[in-house]
Amino acid sequence: MASYTVAHGKAKCFYDHYERKADLQHQTHYCPGCGHGIVHKLIAGTIDALGIQDRTVLISPVGCSVFAYYYLDVGNIQVAHGRAPAVATAVKRSRPESIVISYQGDGDLAAIGTAEIVHAANRGENFTVIFINNAIYGMTGGQMAPTTLLGQKSTTTPFGRNVWNEGYPLKVCELLASLTGPVYIERVALGDNKQIMRAQRAVRRAIEIQTQGLGFSLVEILSPCPTIWKMNPVEAQHWVKEEMTKTFPLGVFRDRTKEAERRPAPAHAPPLAEIPRILGIANGASRRAAAAAPLNDAEPRDLRIKVAGFGGQGVLLLGQVLAEAGLDAGLEVSWLPSYGPEMRSGTSNCHVRLSARPIDSPLVSRPNVLLALNEPSLRKFLPTVEPGGWVFYNGTALAEDCHREDVQILVRPFTKMADELGETRAGNIVMLGALLESTGVLSEQHVNGALRRLVKSERWLEINRLALAAGREAARKGNGHEK
Amino acid sequence: MSGNPKPDRGLVKLDSDECKGCGLCVEACPPKVLHLADHLNPYGYHPAAYTGAGCTGCGICFYVCPEPGAITVFRLVEQKAEPKSEELMPAAA
Numbered sequence: 186m187a188s189y190t191v192a193h194g195k196a197k198c199f200y201d202h203y204e205r206k207a208d209l210q211h212q213t214h215y216c217p218g219c220g221h222g223i224v225h226k227l228i229a230g231t232i233d234a235l236g237i238q239d240r241t242v243l244i245s246p247v248g249c250s251v252f253a254y255y256y257l258d259v260g261n262i263q264v265a266h267g268r269a270p271a272v273a274t275a276v277k278r279s280r281p282e283s284i285v286i287s288y289q290g291d292g293d294l295a296a297i298g299t300a301e302i303v304h305a306a307n308r309g310e311n312f313t314v315i316f317i318n319n320a321i322y323g324m325t326g327g328q329m330a331p332t333t334l335l336g337q338k339s340t341t342t343p344f345g346r347n348v349w350n351e352g353y354p355l356k357v358c359e360l361l362a363s364l365t366g367p368v369y370i371e372r373v374a375l376g377d378n379k380q381i382m383r384a385q386r387a388v389r390r391a392i393e394i395q396t397q398g399l400g401f402s403l404v405e406i407l408s409p410c411p412t413i414w415k416m417n418p419v420e421a422q423h424w425v426k427e428e429m430t431k432t433f434p435l436g437v438f439r440d441r442t443k444e445a446e447r448r449p450a451p452a453h454a455p456p457l458a459e460i461p462r463i464l465g466i467a468n469g470a471s472r473r474a475a476a477a478a479p480l481n482d483a484e485p486r487d488l489r490i491k492v493a494g495f496g497g498q499g500v501l502l503l504g505q506v507l508a509e510a511g512l513d514a515g516l517e518v519s520w521l522p523s524y525g526p527e528m529r530s531g532t533s534n535c536h537v538r539l540s541a542r543p544i545d546s547p548l549v550s551r552p553n554v555l556l557a558l559n560e561p562s563l564r565k566f567l568p569t570v571e572p573g574g575w576v577f578y579n580g581t582a583l584a585e586d587c588h589r590e591d592v593q594i595l596v597r598p599f600t601k602m603a604d605e606l607g608e609t610r611a612g613n614i615v616m617l618g619a620l621l622e623s624t625g626v627l628s629e630q631h632v633n634g635a636l637r638r639l640v641k642s643e644r645w646l647e648i649n650r651l652a653l654a655a656g657r658e659a660a661r662k663g664n665g666h667e668k
Numbered sequence: 669m670s671g672n673p674k675p676d677r678g679l680v681k682l683d684s685d686e687c688k689g690c691g692l693c694v695e696a697c698p699p700k701v702l703h704l705a706d707h708l709n710p711y712g713y714h715p716a717a718y719t720g721a722g723c724t725g726c727g728i729c730f731y732v733c734p735e736p737g738a739i740t741v742f743r744l745v746e747q748k749a750e751p752k753s754e755e756l757m758p759a760a761a
């Protein structure tokens with residue numbers, strides 16, 4: 186009696202069930218006849234054959250294959266449009282033993298992600314790119330891609346792609362093969378079963394090159410998108426073979442596997458605990474001690490500071506001094522500038538956090554300290570200050586309609602005070618003095634250390650010393666609490 | 669298999685729930701032993717089906733099919749070969 190054994194079946198590294206939907210969990214979301222499914226199978230077959238499932242990381246793109254992580258049971262990261270090569274670089278460098286596959290569509294790789302792919306290829310990064318060229322933006326309903334053929338209709342080229350308007354189809358393999366970095370570049374197609382078998386060999390070759398540590402490999406796969414092309418699956422397959430290959434000839438564009446040397450392993454990242462020493466900001470012991478008692482106990486341990494004013498008032502520098510001093514004090518800090526449209530006369534602000542504990546986000550949307558260097562900034566941010574927080578305002582009086590009872594507000598003409606010291610632009614540091622005096626945060630020593638690093642000239646150091654003293658004095662005088 | 673002195677070299681199994689009826693396997697099969705069935709599967713597609721004889725086990729249908737688990741291709745185990753664990757008895761063909 187005849188018996189049979191499995192010759193070709195579902196790859197082990199596919200999930201049994203795809204948890205994308207509650208029902209019918211064994212079907213992919215791709216349209217009937219879509220090339221993405223075929224390529225998933227080529228990748229899965231290779232992963233099984235090379236025994237690399239446990240160390241493979243698939244970077245899924247934006248595009249129809251955005252859900253690739255539902256199908257392949259490997260490490261998965263879904264990334265921003267076009268940025269897969271940047272993320273792949275990070276994963277491969279930080280985990281050199283992993284096998285990293287950057288899976289990208291033509292809209293993804295050849296339009297929004299052009300810069301990332303060119304530079305990753307040029308650096309010869311040791312990962313593999315599987316590039317699905319279906320000559321269209323599939324997911325978003327059929328806009329022209331850089332790879333759309335001349336004359337091909339799309340929603341954005343309704344009369345067909347016209348060279349005088351949209352230029353020529355972008356030939357990614359040819360473009361990247363002009364660089365020295367890549368080790369292997371091949372273009373294959375899914376136009377019939379012979380082409381698909383060739384594609385299988387190319388995918389395997391490219392991934393093997395990565396396992397050998399040789400460097401950058403890319404396989405472009407001409408792939409059908411029957412839905413957007415408005416063809417049935419068999420017609421679409423023929424169109425790949427008959428039409429796409431005329432514009433995009435198949436073949437190996439680069440093969441440096443013989444002469445390529447194994448890329449040296451990237452240097453290991455230093456352990457986290459070593460980083461303060463490397464940056465020369467604090468040694469481990471003083472860091473912990475400082476973290477235990479840095480802030481005035483009456484004050485919150487987590488300072489969320491918003492500094493805002495006109496460009497040129499030293500808004501960003503004031504934030505930097507706070508953050509640098511916080512670093513010296515052994516605190517966790519973050520400093521996030523956000524610029525107005527015009528740097529000089531426009532408004533600018535920055536977000537500063539100083540905390541005894543790790544910082545989750547550098548954004549400060551509910552500050553407990555507001556340093557408002559002008560009235561628009563006060564108007565804009567006063568409503569966001571947390572009840573019980575501090576507000577320092579650079580002015581002579583609060584406008585009638587701009588006030589709050591539940592926060593502590595100190596109003597001083599800081600800029601004018603700086604002017605009296607001979608340097609109008611030191612108003613920010615006068616304000617800093619008032620902040621330090623009123624709240625008791627950060628020691629003199631740490632602030633001076635920060636200023637010494639940030640301010641290079643002796644003249645300015647002296648001005649800042651005077652400015653800090655003037656600010657402290659002003660805060661002491663009015664008892665610091667002005668209503 | 670009585671009455672069939674020479675068993676088929678291959679055997680194909682189609683999972684009609686996973687099939688999207690795209691027809692690529694039907695088109696690609698060299699001996700033309702696949703067709704789209706008259707009935708509809710849960711998605712409303714006519715699933716691919718095996719005519720029941722003549723498969724060579726070439727695997728072409730497997731490669732052209734976009735669905736990971738819709739097609740499994742089996743190959744005849746030579747009589748002298750040791751039976752393997754994943755072996756399968758064909759349904760009466």
Ligand SMILES: Cc1ncc(C[n+]2csc(CCOP(=O)(O)OP(=O)(O)O)c2C)c(N)n1
Pocket residue numbers: 247248249250266289290291292293294297317319321322323324325330
């Ligand atoms: C930053 C960003 N810009 C635009 C989009 C919208 N978008 C989603 S998919 C897509 C095009 C994808 O085309 P392609 O990479 O060719 O993938 P396909 O669907 O054809 O496989 C675009 C523009 C987005 N998601 N994110």
Ligand code: SF4
Pocket residue numbers: 214215216218219220221249319323324409410411412413
């Ligand atoms: S739109 Fe095109 S690329 Fe997207 S799933 Fe459908 S056939 Fe595939």
Ligand code: SF4
Pocket residue numbers: 678679680696697698699700701702722723724725726727728729730741
């Ligand atoms: S294995 Fe070959 S002969 Fe058998 S059904 Fe598939 S394509 Fe046809």
Ligand code: SF4
Pocket residue numbers: 218682686687688689690691692693694715716732733734735738739
């Ligand atoms: S190729 Fe796959 S999905 Fe398409 S009809 Fe055949 S079995 Fe069904």
Ligand SMILES: [Mg+2]
Pocket residue numbers: 290291292317318319320321322323330
């Ligand atoms: Mg596309």
